[in-house]
Structure formats: C-alpha cells, structure tokens
Amino acid sequence: MVTHQRSAQNPHKRSKASLIILIMLAFLLLIAAVMMAMSIPEETVLPDTTVPAETAAASNLGFTCDSVEAQKLFPFGQGVVKLTNNRLAYLTIEGTEVFAEEIDMASPYVVLSGKRLIACDREGTSYVVINEEGVLFKGNREGRLVGASFAADQTLALIEDRHNSTGVVAILDALTGQLKYECFFPESGYVLSVRFTPDNKAFDVVLVNTDGAKAEPLLKRFSIAGEPSGQRILDVEGIYPLVIYDSAGQPVLCSDTQLVGVNYEQDDYRFVVDLPRIEAVAETSAEPVVLAGERLGGKLGIYSLDTAGKLSSPLDVGDQVTAMTVSGQYVAFGSGTHVYVYDAKSRQMILDSNLAAEIVRVDFVDDHLLTVVTGTGVLRLTVEHP
Structure with missing residues (x-):
C-alpha cells in the first residue's frame, strides 16, 4: 500500500483549513446549484410543434411525477435513479422500479461515469456504488465524502474530509470496493478535487x-499505483476546484473566471484564459467545452477550447444551464425549456429542442438518445445527427 503520511496540524493551520474548506464548499455548492437546477413538475409534455422537426424528435417513453419526486431523479443508463435520504432506487424509463437499496444519508449526491454511479453523503461517511443490474458494493469511510471520481477502468477515487487533515484521497477498486491505498497531503495544501487522466495511467x-501571502493552486500527479510523478505550483491567485483535459491530454485548471493550461514538463503555465463568468466545463473526445458569459449577468455562450488556449466563437444559449453531460464528441445540457446537443468536433449545435417545460437534468443513453428530466416529468429524446 502506498501511503503519504500526514502530520499533526497546529491550531493556526486548523483555522486556515476550516476557512478554506468553507470557501471551497461554498464555491462547489454554487456550481452544484447552477449545474443541477431543479424544477416543479406537473405533466409530461412533448416538444413544441414550432420547433423544426429535425431538431425536435421525441418518443412517447417516459412518466409523470410530482414536484418532490422530480427533484430526486437522475438519468442513468437506460433509466433513472431516484435518490432520497433513506433510499436509492433504479427505475426504468417508464418509471417501473428495477431494484432499490436502503441508505442513511444526510446530504446525498451522485457522481456517475458510464455504467457506474456512486451515491455519497456529503455530510457523512457512507456511500453505495451501483450499475444498472444492482448494487456493486457499499460502505463507510473515516471522513466526510466531499468528492468522487471514476476512472475508465475499475478504479474509484474518494475525497475525504477527515479531522485534523487537509483532505485524503482514497483509491478503491470500483468493482469490489476494496481499498487499494490512500494519499495524504499534510504539507501541500487542501484537497479540492481529483481526476483520472484520459489514458488511465x-x-x-x-x-x-x-x-503564503496568497492562495495558490497546486496540482499533484500520481501514477495509478499511487507513486508521486509530478507537481506544479502555479503563479496565479484564487481557488481552482476543477481539472479537465484538452485534446492532447494536458490538464486545464478551472475557476469561476479563469482557465489555466498546465504542462508537467514546463514550470510555467501554458496559457491563461480570462472570462467574466464560467458556469460549466466538460471534456469531450474532440475538445474541451466551456459554458461561459461575457458579462456577469445575461446569456451564456458555449465555446470549444483548443490546446493553445484559444476559444472558438460562442454559440448563444440561455442565461442558466443544467449540468453538461458528454458522450464522445457530443455535449448535452438544458437551458430553460430547451435541450441542446453540441458537437465539439464540428463546433455546431445539432439539437435545440423546446420541450415547453423547465429542464432539470439531461444525460445520454448513447449518441442518439437522451433521457431528460423536466419540470413535468421524464421523457426520452432522439438526437438526429447531420
């Protein structure tokens, strides 16, 4: 087991830890509020007939739900997950329950990747991992579970907020739940997020x-076996809670106003992109995609980001968006009553469908199908490719 041991913290560092954790959680909660907007459902509504047929194909699959239930539904695979404080259930697209698991979570949230989903308790230590067939494993950790990330293979990373620590990253087998090793950061700073590289190495x-005198972002790289293999302290100020990867596999750190390109082979950053308002970022098989505004208020645009840090010309969307979801080169998200699908390879919007109901969440079943949770229920959308 590869372990980077932690050391005792003095009261000054503990107070700084409390402050920075509060800042981090406030920022992440702001992202969550924007990217997981919830609405009041009434009934299932098919696409507005005024929308061109090629951008508004929908099936009659789905089900209605009340306002409380809609807030707890998350598209997953061929169906949806219904998550409450004491129960996790997997439902078909028609709303039929496939399986369920009793849980006890004060503040549950989900992270999904492909055919796996983890539900964690942000205010507690418990978690459960499922696929579409049932529960893979569940358990408890020592610290509060403030983040999670899946690798494309069978590896899972959990971020724990433990007493008198700056954060712990636990690496588990994503099929069995067996702990492989833990990483500690007593002298490096406070853990904000973890992400596996595109090559899973x-x-x-x-x-x-x-x-120091200012908050500085720090990026540390570990091999999949847990050995340290790189570190960069960047000469920029602020909190950068997210990392994505460009088309060359190089990391890009993201804050609410900046994108910073990093390369472990050089001391300085590759580029810095300033934007007044960054709402969401996602990586695709083509290029990273950014939802951002040119002003603090008003409409957002969707941009592609190349390896030199150059943004494409934006395509306008609404002033608020749901979380982005990715399938290969395609990105889907909701804005108001519209569902959008963006092709990051051609840099074109290939779907703009007005469902006449507030969009809550969107996710791909595959490149040609979406599951959409709206303010009036759950439905399936077909994506027509050019």
Missing part, C-alpha cells in the same frame, strides 16, 4: 496552498 489531485 495516472490521476491528478487539485489542491490550494494557503501557507
């Missing part, structure tokens, strides 16, 4: 270092 841990 390593993972990056994003931290913020507050020992």
Whole structure:
C-alpha cells in the first residue's frame, strides 16, 4: 500500500483549513446549484410543434411525477435513479422500479461515469456504488465524502474530509470496493478535487496552498499505483476546484473566471484564459467545452477550447444551464425549456429542442438518445445527427 503520511496540524493551520474548506464548499455548492437546477413538475409534455422537426424528435417513453419526486431523479443508463435520504432506487424509463437499496444519508449526491454511479453523503461517511443490474458494493469511510471520481477502468477515487487533515484521497477498486491505498497531503495544501487522466495511467489531485501571502493552486500527479510523478505550483491567485483535459491530454485548471493550461514538463503555465463568468466545463473526445458569459449577468455562450488556449466563437444559449453531460464528441445540457446537443468536433449545435417545460437534468443513453428530466416529468429524446 502506498501511503503519504500526514502530520499533526497546529491550531493556526486548523483555522486556515476550516476557512478554506468553507470557501471551497461554498464555491462547489454554487456550481452544484447552477449545474443541477431543479424544477416543479406537473405533466409530461412533448416538444413544441414550432420547433423544426429535425431538431425536435421525441418518443412517447417516459412518466409523470410530482414536484418532490422530480427533484430526486437522475438519468442513468437506460433509466433513472431516484435518490432520497433513506433510499436509492433504479427505475426504468417508464418509471417501473428495477431494484432499490436502503441508505442513511444526510446530504446525498451522485457522481456517475458510464455504467457506474456512486451515491455519497456529503455530510457523512457512507456511500453505495451501483450499475444498472444492482448494487456493486457499499460502505463507510473515516471522513466526510466531499468528492468522487471514476476512472475508465475499475478504479474509484474518494475525497475525504477527515479531522485534523487537509483532505485524503482514497483509491478503491470500483468493482469490489476494496481499498487499494490512500494519499495524504499534510504539507501541500487542501484537497479540492481529483481526476483520472484520459489514458488511465495516472490521476491528478487539485489542491490550494494557503501557507503564503496568497492562495495558490497546486496540482499533484500520481501514477495509478499511487507513486508521486509530478507537481506544479502555479503563479496565479484564487481557488481552482476543477481539472479537465484538452485534446492532447494536458490538464486545464478551472475557476469561476479563469482557465489555466498546465504542462508537467514546463514550470510555467501554458496559457491563461480570462472570462467574466464560467458556469460549466466538460471534456469531450474532440475538445474541451466551456459554458461561459461575457458579462456577469445575461446569456451564456458555449465555446470549444483548443490546446493553445484559444476559444472558438460562442454559440448563444440561455442565461442558466443544467449540468453538461458528454458522450464522445457530443455535449448535452438544458437551458430553460430547451435541450441542446453540441458537437465539439464540428463546433455546431445539432439539437435545440423546446420541450415547453423547465429542464432539470439531461444525460445520454448513447449518441442518439437522451433521457431528460423536466419540470413535468421524464421523457426520452432522439438526437438526429447531420
């Protein structure tokens, strides 16, 4: 087992830890509020007939639900997951329950990747991992579970907020739940997020270092076996809680106003992109995609980001968006009553469908099908490719 041991913290560092964790959680909760907007459902509504047929294909699959239920539904695979404080259930697209698991979580949230989903308790230590067939495993960790990330293979990373620590990254087998090893960061800073590289040979841990006069982002890389293999302290100020990867596999750190390109082979950053308002970021098989606004208020645009840090011309969307979801080169998201699908390879919007109901969440079943949770229920949309 590869373990990077932690050391005792003095009261000054503990107070700084509390402050930075509060800042981090406030920022992440802001992202969650924007990216997981919830609405009041009434009935299932098919696409507005005024929308061109080629951008508004829908099936009659789906079900209605009340306002409380809609807030707890998450598209997953061929169906949806219904998550409450004491129960996780997997439903078909018609709303029929396939299986369920009793849980006890004060503040549950989900992270999904392909055919796996984890539900964690942000205010507790319990978690459960499922696929479409049933529960793979569940358990408890020592610290509060403030983040999770799946690799494309059978590896899962959990971020724990433990007493008197700056954050712990636990690496588990994503099929069995067996703990492989833990990483500690007593001298590096406070853990914000973790992400596996596109080739699944390593993972990056994003931290913020507050020992100096200013908060500095720090990126540490580990091999998949847990050995340290790189580190970069960036000469930029602020908190950068997210990392994505460009088309060359190089990391890009993201804050609410900046994108910073990083390369472990050079000391300085590759580029810095300033935007007044960044709402969401996602990586695709083509290029990273950014939802951002040119002003603090008003409409957002969707941009593609190349390896030199150059943004494409934006395509306008609404002033608020749901979480983005990715399937290969395609990105789907909701804005108001519209569902959008963006092709990051051609840099074109290939679907703009007005469902006449507030969009809550969207996810791909495959490149040609979407599951949409709206303010009036759950339905299936067909994506017509050019």
